[in-house]
Amino acid sequence: MPQSLLTYITLLLIVLCAHSPLSAQDKSEAPKKFLVDDFDNETVDDLPEKWFNQKGEAKPITYTGDLRATYHYRIMEEEGNMFLRFEGKRGKHLSFPLRNKEHLDIYETPILTWKWRIHEYPAGANEDDGDKNDAAASIYVAFDLGRVLFKKVPKSIRYTWSSTLPKGTELSKFYGNQKIIVIGTGGDKQGEWQTFERDIVADYKRLFGDNPPAKPLAILILSDANNTEDIAKADYDDIYLKSAQN
Template identity: 50%
Template sequence: MKRLDTRVLHYLLLIALISAGNTESAGAQQPVHMDSGTVLLENFEHDTTGKLPHKWYDRDGNKKLINHDESFSKNYLYKVDEEGDNKFLRYKGSRAKHINLPLINKDKDNIYNINIFETPILSWKVRAHKLPHNAREDDDDYNDSVASVYVVFDMGRVAFFKKVPKTIRYTWSSTLEEGSTASKLFGNQQIKVVKSGNEDTGKWITFERNLVQDYRRLFGDDPPRTPMAILVMSDGNSTGSWVKADYDDIMLKPQKEQKAIEVK
């Protein structure tokens, strides 16, 4: 029998805690609504270079990364970096740990006043530098990714004797074909490959996906109006790879003219 990826167990714990609510209040986060109707979730511009981002929580959703002591936070290989007048999040290393940005706090408040039927386009930027060797997200033994963005929704079907949230994972894969899909956790996690291989490494790429359309296509029903959290993860531990990637400008946009992938 194939081993159960330890990240699946961590993921189950993570989303159970997210669904129960974070232990810290996230109410201090201030939403940024642009004139275009776009909701800016994160651009890292108010973070300190060389530190963990101040709005993001640990893997298990217990408290903000910046509120942990150094012995704990050193295991999270994400740091805010800066080039010119732009700040962004950088990952360097092999260890697999999600970080999460809650969109609903422990009191079930909609922190950013999000309604994805009004702002269905999830937009984010990734710059991949070094991909994990021969990794593939559909195989637990090789389940590494240079950059994945997860959108966590409401409770799905039973997996491992508990209900877990439905999640869409958008990933830049080392080997899986762009546009392909995979499924895990009894269908509760749906994986969508938005980029594949080493082409365009070292360049900023803007990805845009229609969450409502993707959710309907992948799960067969309508999504809740507000996702529970956004997660990001880069890693190379399953393949023994060293990985480097950057993230920036995570936002929800109205459906006007959805751009194709933008490469810079």
């Protein structure tokens, strides 16, 4: 084969590879995302269909009567966007189980991202005071089981919107099994949607001193105002786990 033709073919191959839609390396580095919930395709004014009670035993949407009435969450729609709202005094956790989800590995998708819109926060609430431990909004990641005396409890990280504690405050509860990080405070951007991101793998390593399991137990949410005898009102939306480069 003439040298000039060989050179032409080589250059052509280089150009084609450079402009291919997705090379093998690109595929391995493609951003990944695991949807927890964006509350689309739900029923307005109902409880969210995918979420369980705190222990993951049953879905509150299946409850009836007085028990159902204790869950002050409901799906809302605004300008075509669906989201979850809490409005009330006594809150209960909603739990989204993760331990049985296929294709979930937080080392591949370590970034927890979500949206909050804080309307009302319980006056005087303080996550460091058991008698005032309320919050306009919280999102938890529950990991493996720790231990409190003879009882096992999940190790968890709670990202909270505090009424009084400064943003960046970090607390430790339940003999070190629950870590609390204050993400926002009081009336900062009150009534506006805000997007938050946390590297849950990095936070776990820093707060617990070891490596988290690749698959957490669950994501939980909680708004609450019963200790302060006040009202909490907050919206939740677009909860994802995603890769760091996404």
